[in-house]
Amino acid sequence: MLKGLFTHLVTMRTCNVCGKEKKDSKFKHEDKKTCLKCETRWYMRLLRMMVVQRQLTPIERISNRVGYMGSAFIMSSPYLLQYDNIGAYTYLIGAVLSIPQVWIAKQWNIVIVNFNLLVGYGLYILNM
Numbered sequence: 681m682l683k684g685l686f687t688h689l690v691t692m693r694t695c696n697v698c699g700k701e702k703k704d705s706k707f708k709h710e711d712k713k714t715c716l717k718c719e720t721r722w723y724m725r726l727l728r729m730m731v732v733q734r735q736l737t738p739i740e741r742i743s744n745r746v747g748y749m750g751s752a753f754i755m756s757s758p759y760l761l762q763y764d765n766i767g768a769y770t771y772l773i774g775a776v777l778s779i780p781q782v783w784i785a786k787q788w789n790i791v792i793v794n795f796n797l798l799v800g801y802g803l804y805i806l807n808m
């Protein structure tokens with residue numbers, strides 16, 4: 681009964697995970713939307729332990745940017761193929777620009793796809 685008298689003094693917030701209404705003290709700070717209990721569940725701790733926080737190296741960063749340019753070339757290539765086969769050349773440029781990114785990220789399946797693009801459209805240009 682006494683507890684009911686003072687509820688207006690304590691601001692309450694709703695957790696965005698469990699959906700329960702809890703006191704402000706149950707949140708880490710005022711901008712948090714998830715309560716401490718939901719934040720520190722065992723599987724959340726496990727997930728945080730398994731992820732390594734790290735920054736990208738300069739080589740990774742530059743290869744990412746070049747990779748985006750390469751994928752833009754590859755994306756535009758199908759629409760350029762009908763204009764005097766410009767698309768074949770942009771395919772080659774896109775494959776060359778995309779390989780460093782996927783090579784550094786060790787995504788070997790996409791490295792193989794890009795090499796296949798190089799060989800396939802290289803032969804296409806040679807046979808034109």
Ligand SMILES: [Zn+2]
Nearest residue numbers: 695698715718
């Ligand atoms: Zn919660």
